[in-house]
Amino acid sequence: MISIKNVTKNFSTVTALDDISLEINKKEIFGLLGPNGAGKSTLMNLLIGYLDADEGELVVAGEKVTRNNLESRKKIGLVPQSIALYDDISAQENLEIFGSFFGIRKNLLRAVIAENLNRVELYDRRKDKVKGFSGGMKRRLNIAASLLHDPEILLCDEPTVGVDPQSRNAIFDYLEKLNDEGKTIIYTTHYMEEAERLCSRIAIIDHGKIIAAGTLDELLLMLPYEQTIIITKNQLTEHKKDLFNKFGSLLNDQEKYELKPNEKLKLSEFYKTMEENGIGYNFIEVNKPSLEALFLHLTGRRLRD
């Protein structure tokens, strides 16, 4: 469905994308995971033909993508990272404006707008100015504006930035529904949880390079351990932290510590040590490792660094 071959893009002295190749299949939700500045948005801009690649080739639904090829854009809907809407006009008027660029007949466009507003649960607010909407409502309208021409492919460039968890879940549900209906979705994020929840395949991008790609399971197999141990943060003093170093490397997150167990870890010894140091079981979880851990393993940095 989407073929990206050896694509390189430079901005002055910065290489935003460095010899990237990806194949994205029809009807999949493909995640592009990486920290800010990794090159995710640049790749999105290349896919919609906003930018031209310096080297390489991008093909979308059989159409070669360039700045001058407007045909390929009819097959893609872009959900920009920012809320790309006019604040001072109504939701309906916004959609009428953006829909008109695709040459949809007026009557049909009205029906399509009504349908999309209903789907994002904004039909009742269609006559209200966008500036009165909450962040979540704006985000939903931002998505609806990208679907008016019924594109085969939806590019979502961090579409949940600044959204509360409830609205975020609503957006995820909506995207999953769209995927069920047959749309191919590329989803960029720097939140591993989002990629893990939504995406059937994920590419991890850093400094303009794809450093890993595959299904979540395939990616996690790249880690040298199969489990990760999460310890609630307020249970560990500096002294106690040292106790865990013999079991693996301890990563400091905002609300917890994540232990990457070494190969010699024996859970019985681990629990015994915890008991001896007064750390209850209730504050410990043994999980599958996360993409965060993989990113750290591959780059030596955290995703949000």
Next chain:
Amino acid sequence: MKTVLQLIRKDYILFWHDKPAVSLTFIVPIFLIFLFGSIFSGVSNGPTGIDIAFMNNSDAKVAKKLESVLDTTQAFHLVREFRDDNGKMVPFDTNSIKDYIRKGSAVAALVIPKDAFTDTSMGLKLKFFYDPKNDMEMQMIEGILTQRVMTQMPGLFLTGMQHKAETFLGTDKGKSFNKKIAETVGKYFNVDTAKILHWASWHFADSTNIDSASSKSNFFSNLLQLDKEQLVGKEVSNPNATRSVGGWAMMFLLFTLTATSTSLFDENKSGVVLRILSSPVSRVHILWGKYLYNFSLGCIQLFVMFFVGYLLFKIDIFSNFFNLLLVIVAGALACTAFGMLLAAVSKTAAQANGLGTLLILTMSGIGGAWFPTFILPPFIQILSKFSLVYWAMEGFMNVLWRGSSTIEILPTVGVLIGIAAIINVFSIIRFKKGDLF
């Protein structure tokens, strides 16, 4: 106190990095102070080089003297020839000098008729043709002309007074009266009596030409009789409103189109441009769309302003309606190009608005929207010809004031379209090199 100082320092740092704010705080006021100061504080030494079409048909020496006085008057530049249909420079005659004014090549013409000095018993009789397209300018021209004649040619007074006495008392008694007066003045002021008595003949050597036929008319008014004839704008119902509407309309149009052009920055920043470009729309489409929107809005705004002028001030916009539309279109085109240029050369909306304010006020000031250009310093008068406000005002005045035909306004319209074309080419180059999109 230290905290307050740190807060002050913070504000200065932010201010200094906000270039539009710096320019609006310092550069714009400095320029306006210079401009107004030049006009009202005498730095420019009054108007200079106002073109006055001139024709001297008199052989009288007083006429020669007047011509030389006017020639050395800084405020005036006497134009004695015009270019005929064959492109040759030929001296004016009575018809051609009037046509010269009617066409707007100069705002005033002075003719010294053959009988300038014999036609009156008191002083000079001159013919003055004028186009009061600018009331202030016309009043100043008349004032300077009168002042130059009165102060530089005192002999006219003396000759007139002597002649009046002879007419009133009879030739013999009058001559005797004049002689006694001259002797008394000569005695107390130690001046040669003959010189006083024959001042005019000594000064102009032809005082014998004075005719007594009109000596009954008012003495002072006869010293300088300006036989005035308004050649242009006689039918204009509201001269003051007609004169000013074009300049103000252009200034506000420039502000409007600057704002709409720089909205590209806001659309780009919000991601709307990216969204639009993700649909089958190219950058060229966006620029054309913005250009034509601005152009149409400009035309509508100008028309509405003139129509309001018609409703409120009875400005006659319909008797030369097609040509008014032509100038509106050309003016809107030039203003649109200006707005797009600002978007092309600036990096942010704030920068474009700051630069726009500076340029609009400058162009309006030097282009004649606020006050007539003739009172500006000479080098600014030259600069004003590069201002689209100047040419738009010329166009509107030609249409509304002079009632010019389509062919007559073509040069002005051509200049406006030329300005738009040059700016557009430059803008396109800048848009291609720039990073607005």
